[in-house]
Amino acid sequence: MRPRHAALALLWALLATAPWWLPFVGGYTQLGSRVLIYALAAMSLNLLLGFTGGLSFGHAAYFGLGAYGAGMTLKYLAPSTPLALVVGTLAGGAAATLLGPSVMRRRGIYFAMITIAIGQLFYFIAVRWNEVTGGEDGLAGFSRQPLHFGGLTVALDDTAFYYLVLACFAAGVTVMALLLRSPLGRTWVAIRENQRRAQFLGIPVPLYVWASFAVSGTLIALAGALNALLNDFTSPQDLHWVLSGNFVIMVVLGGMRSFWGPLAGVVIFLVAQDYLSSLTGNWMTFIGLIFIVVVLLFPRGLLGMIRFKAGSA
């Protein structure tokens, strides 16, 4: 257990100091924010995918709803960053909660197909509903607003915003860690492991899949809301199934049986994207190559392998 605690302390220390050291390794603060936002998204997806066994190929829908919810709040409702985050999170969370029953009885490929279909529904709404969503051009014309703490006003420059993202990331990750250690989390893992056994223990499996779907959708919506604030922009691409697929790739790259695995997957994916896309328009080809190599060498993902070895030693 000790090495694990040390690794965690190091991880949080690195995250807390990222704005200082990122430039020395060729990074920049916004990239750090993006990594944390996508890590929150991928870890949220992994609550459903890796810890409950539900392969969602439509999680961009809830990410995008969070983004549109936050953007539209700032644009049409009130110039408040906290309100934008809350509305975005609740919008995505409500959608996932309401749509959960339509997927909770499906398994495997059927689960994947229905989640894609639902996701694309939101994509087309965003594309067609021009007057409100900005259509294909995306939603612009809003910007994140300073935070007010009593009399203190904090302007959200890149560094301050990074710490807002870090705080949200820490909150989301803590919620997930606590859930996975609870009886509810054990039941989710049991369902992933053996649905029939769970059913014959008297566990109403669909209701638990629903709960996981709702929690996962709510947390990924928070990530989406942050992403809209990071860019002061969102577009239908944030709802598209291609992004859903990228989330799945990030999770699998890092290791879907591991709590922190998706973070590793996101770092590789985004850093490779950031670096390669400055060199070539075909950067996705290289992501594909990295994916193939990782899957061949580490069938359980990068961190999945480390944990697996540590566990058997």
Add this chain to the structure above:
Amino acid sequence: MSLLRLENISRQFGSLVALEDVSLEMQAGELRAVIGPNGAGKTTLFNMVSGFFPPTRGRVLFDGNPIDALSAEARARRGIVRTFQITEIFPEMTVRENICVAVETGAGVNSRPWISRAADLRVRRRVDELVALAGLAAKADRVASELAHGDQRVVEVAIALALQPKLLLLDEPTAGMGDEETEGMVGLIRRLHAEQGLSILFIEHDMDIVFGIAQRITVLDQGRILAEGTPSEISTNDAVRAAYLGEAA
């Protein structure tokens, strides 16, 4: 009142008749074996009691109440818990976690996102008891899929016990086990019956085990009940000898 009562149960799969007009009554506290050649309908009978699928005709009563309309989950919550012919456990969880999930489910706390220290302590204590009862103490923290086949089957029984069943259904509990493992499982079944008064219905092919521990035996053949009685009645039953025991010997 009997614990389990099957009234003229039939089950067809298309044109295949798996069970025909089977009636059976089992008292609380009974240790009963179901035997019969392959394809006799033993597992089909288990499936209808545990709620895997309903009978085509007839009805199942548990504790005096018809349960045909109840799902498998609801039956488990009422106390009918089964194991499977092919072991069904949670392979990547440790032995302790396997049992823990079942204890929490049995205690009705498994849906909680948060558990009090006191409740958690009660769960842990119960898990420890079950681990000890099943003789798995030395392997409690190992991942279940790494265990030997026989130990995995014991884990499945321990999971079932964690629900504090009123009726335990064991589908070939010693299948694929070596001598020593078989002895352990038979000892466990015997202890559960003798010390805890648990009602157990089990399917078994090994006649030494059946005649060694069962109080009553139901013999199925081609979907019908061929005979029912105490081991000595069954061993002297001509129809059974002709159709089944003679064939096995």
